[in-house]
Amino acid sequence: MKPRSRSWAVVCSCSRFVVHSFTLGDTLARTTVAPPRSPRPHRAWCDDWSVAYFDAASTEPLHPQAREALIAALDVGWADPARLYGSARRARMLLEQARTEVAEALGARADEVSFTSSGTQAVHLGVLGTLHGRRRSGRRLVTSAVEHSSVLHAAGIHERDGGSVETVGVGITGAVGAGAFCEAVLAEGTALACLQSANHEVGTVQPVAEVAAACAEAGVPLLVDAAQTAGRMPLPGGWSVLAASAHKWGGPAGVGVLVVRKGTRWRSPLPEDDRERRRVPGFENVPAIVAAAAALRATVAESAVESARLFALVDRVRTEVPRLVPEVEVIGDPVVRAPHIVTFSCLYVEGEALLTELDKAGFSVSSGSSCTASTLRPSHVLEAMGVLTHGNVRVSLPRGTSAADVDRFLTVLPGTVRRIREEAGVKL
Amino acid sequence: MTSSQANPAGSAQSPALTIDALGKKCPIPIIMLAEQINYVPLNAIVAVLADDPAAFTDIPAWCRLKSHHHVASYELPERGWSIHVRRNY
Numbered sequence: 001m002k003p004r005s006r007s008w009a010v011v012c013s014c015s016r017f018v019v020h021s022f023t024l025g026d027t028l029a030r031t032t033v034a035p036p037r038s039p040r041p042h043r044a045w046c047d048d049w050s051v052a053y054f055d056a057a058s059t060e061p062l063h064p065q066a067r068e069a070l071i072a073a074l075d076v077g078w079a080d081p082a083r084l085y086g087s088a089r090r091a092r093m094l095l096e097q098a099r100t101e102v103a104e105a106l107g108a109r110a111d112e113v114s115f116t117s118s119g120t121q122a123v124h125l126g127v128l129g130t131l132h133g134r135r136r137s138g139r140r141l142v143t144s145a146v147e148h149s150s151v152l153h154a155a156g157i158h159e160r161d162g163g164s165v166e167t168v169g170v171g172i173t174g175a176v177g178a179g180a181f182c183e184a185v186l187a188e189g190t191a192l193a194c195l196q197s198a199n200h201e202v203g204t205v206q207p208v209a210e211v212a213a214a215c216a217e218a219g220v221p222l223l224v225d226a227a228q229t230a231g232r233m234p235l236p237g238g239w240s241v242l243a244a245s246a247h248k249w250g251g252p253a254g255v256g257v258l259v260v261r262k263g264t265r266w267r268s269p270l271p272e273d274d275r276e277r278r279r280v281p282g283f284e285n286v287p288a289i290v291a292a293a294a295a296l297r298a299t300v301a302e303s304a305v306e307s308a309r310l311f312a313l314v315d316r317v318r319t320e321v322p323r324l325v326p327e328v329e330v331i332g333d334p335v336v337r338a339p340h341i342v343t344f345s346c347l348y349v350e351g352e353a354l355l356t357e358l359d360k361a362g363f364s365v366s367s368g369s370s371c372t373a374s375t376l377r378p379s380h381v382l383e384a385m386g387v388l389t390h391g392n393v394r395v396s397l398p399r400g401t402s403a404a405d406v407d408r409f410l411t412v413l414p415g416t417v418r419r420i421r422e423e424a425g426v427k428l
Numbered sequence: 429m430t431s432s433q434a435n436p437a438g439s440a441q442s443p444a445l446t447i448d449a450l451g452k453k454c455p456i457p458i459i460m461l462a463e464q465i466n467y468v469p470l471n472a473i474v475a476v477l478a479d480d481p482a483a484f485t486d487i488p489a490w491c492r493l494k495s496h497h498h499v500a501s502y503e504l505p506e507r508g509w510s511i512h513v514r515r516n517y
Contacts, residue, residue, distance in 0.1 A: 327493075329489075329493060347455070347458070347490070347493070348455050348458065348459050348462065349455060350453075350454075350455060369454075369482070370453075370454065370480070370481065370482045371453060371454075376481075377481050377482075378454075378481060378482045378485060378486075382485065383485045386485065386488065386489060386492075387485075387489050388485075388486055388489045388490065388493070389454070389482045389485050389486055389489075390454040390455040390458070390482055390486055391455060424455075424459065425459075426459055426462075
């Protein structure tokens with residue numbers, strides 16, 4: 001895939017299909033706005049250049065190519081893509097071009113791809129729509145204990161609706177037992193299996209290929225939640241339904257992707273309307289979708305080099321943290337993992353205090369500790385793994401993270417943990 | 429959340445020490461356990477009473493990290509658990 005650098009690239013790439021209804025010159029005059037140049041190119045984006053943003057698993061900063069595409073598409077992709085006049089045809093052209101690009105990047109056909117309002121909505125529609133479509137085959141959903149809350153909440157609705165849910169446990173690394181999962185899939189009455197590509201909190205990659213083989217054998221569709229890996233790693237094969245989220249790969253918020261393979265029974269659990277092949281109700285956000293496609297194209301093009309670089313930086317954190325900080329547990333699979341995520345827990349340290357101190361020191365990180373959650377419950381992922389939940393820090397590196405920022409983190413962390421322990425009166 | 433065993437009526441070994449960490453948030457119950465486990469003889473049981481859901485996961489995880497033995501966790505009648513740990517060294 002050839003990277004395109006001009007701000008009107010997306011508009012330009014589909015303009016050849018537009019039938020004389022607007023002048024390209026007019027469009028370009030309005031859209032060739034020079035993007036702001038980063039003064040510190042080693043960081044992707046930040047409100048404050050003194051802060052290292054290490055929370056890409058929550059949201060990846062907007063990719064510069066997505067920003068350019070968004071600004072260009074705001075001017076030319078605002079009309080209703082369902083209408084027939086010139087500006088509407090132009091919006092539809094942009095939407096369909098974005099669909100083709102996203103389909104290509106995800107290894108799907110364009111007519112299998114629908115855009116949703118979020119990754120969460122894509123999961124909700126994927127899970128409930130497939131269960132609804134297959135309700136005559138069975139009412140049983142098989143999933144893992146460490147899925148994203150969107151999967152667990154959709155499973156909860158299914159249960160309240162009279163369906164059953166089998167939740168397969170995970171080992172200490174956070175990987176679901178492939179044997180136990182496959183056995184659960186093969187049981188009579190399974191309508192859908194649902195497994196993430198990699199865990200959002202600890203990075204561990206799930207055995208999707210083995211599970212997909214069992215699903216194929218049983219004739220059960222497999223939904224893969226690829227939110228953490230789409231664009232960063234090659235997708236595993238064998239899925240029937242795929243859900244992903246644009247803001248995790250450097251697109252804007254408010255765009256999710258739901259892919260339903262041809263031949264998979266699916267029926268909307270929501271009131272239908274005509275949008276997105278009757279799969280997703282509501283007016284499409286064409287400019288954001290165009291930007292999401294541009295970000296995915298750019299991220300995929302960069303991923304071979306960038307993912308390997310981030311993988312090595314995470315390795316450095318995994319090796320150095322237990323060397324520099326006493327009484328730490330580094331969590332998740334050290335090798336079979338997403339390139340950008342690492343989680344560790346510091347014994348006798350309160351997670352919230354650690355986050356606050358790291359924030360003061362200029363690091364944006366996240367935590368699965370109960371004191372940092374609105375519910376005051378620890379992360380269900382850490383609970384299911386049986387690992388320490390207090391003193392937890394998740395570091396997830398966005399594209400462009402510098403080795404210098406990771407080194408600074410490794411310099412600051414030991415003193416920060418020591419001070420919090422001292423203040424709590426802990427003697428090691 | 430369920431206890432890992434039924435109520436220990438007549439269980440083999442009664443606790444040599446009970447730490448009341450009810451109402452205390454993690455990591456305080458674990459800090460108390462780490463401080464006080466050395467006050468009991470080898471192979472004796474320490475019971476930690478805690479109602480922070482994090483303690484239910486974290487005390488067994490602490491035992492694994494520190495090579496002590498998590499015997500069982502019993503649900504308390506009101507709320508929380510009595511989490512039994514055997515001193516191994």
